[in-house]
Amino acid sequence: MPESNNAPLIIFGGTFDPVHLGHLRIIEAVCDRLKAAQVVWLPAGQPPHRPTPGASAPQRLAMLELALAHEPRFIIDTRELHRLGPSYTVLSLAELKAEHPERTLCLVLGLDAALALPQWHRWQDVLELANIAVMRRPGWSLPDPLPSWWVSAQRSGGDNPPAYPSTWIKAIEVPAVDISAAQIRADLAAGRPIDQKVPVAIARYIEEHELYE
Numbered sequence: 001m002p003e004s005n006n007a008p009l010i011i012f013g014g015t016f017d018p019v020h021l022g023h024l025r026i027i028e029a030v031c032d033r034l035k036a037a038q039v040v041w042l043p044a045g046q047p048p049h050r051p052t053p054g055a056s057a058p059q060r061l062a063m064l065e066l067a068l069a070h071e072p073r074f075i076i077d078t079r080e081l082h083r084l085g086p087s088y089t090v091l092s093l094a095e096l097k098a099e100h101p102e103r104t105l106c107l108v109l110g111l112d113a114a115l116a117l118p119q120w121h122r123w124q125d126v127l128e129l130a131n132i133a134v135m136r137r138p139g140w141s142l143p144d145p146l147p148s149w150w151v152s153a154q155r156s157g158g159d160n161p162p163a164y165p166s167t168w169i170k171a172i173e174v175p176a177v178d179i180s181a182a183q184i185r186a187d188l189a190a191g192r193p194i195d196q197k198v199p200v201a202i203a204r205y206i207e208e209h210e211l212y213e
Helices: 021-034 057-068 089-099 111-115 123-129 148-154 181-189 200-209
Strands: 009-014 038-043 074-076 105-110 131-136 169-173
Touching: 009 021, 009 089, 021 105, 021 131, 021 169, 038 057, 038 089, 057 074, 057 200, 089 105, 089 123, 105 111, 111 131, 148 169
Parallel strands: 009 038, 009 105, 038 074, 105 131, 131 169
Antiparallel strands: none
């Protein structure tokens, strides 16, 4: 797919343990809001701020491939699955920026992850390398007052962030989807159905491989 320098390259990281319909719905909303043509799904190998995933890296990758197979806007980037040591986002952003020097990178984060950004490895470099789109579900409120670092980054943006050349941080409304990977794992452990929470191919893969039991 040809690159457009005017549209941001969306970076969507996570353990995807497993990938589910909530992931798909919210990232589609982000794409629409930012007029993005491409999303790089970045599965973590060894997440530094989360427990070790329940499914192996090859299994999580296989599920992503099944879930994203029919969406040409979505690209799976496996660099963190192959990198030794913790999956620090800043390393991937620096590599992606070097590979796409003319593109604007936009890292998509949930509200909790965004508020915890100062705890990340080289977090100031993250803000320099990429815009931050913070997913805010209906009814969720931003803290008042906002952290000072957030306010500073927010002032770099504008009313039309995709066209703005500098880095920014901005809250974006996404659909209220009551689905989480932790909830799905708990359902499976308890023998509850998950067919309304994951694509059919993912439910079949989980069953065939007896994951999360």
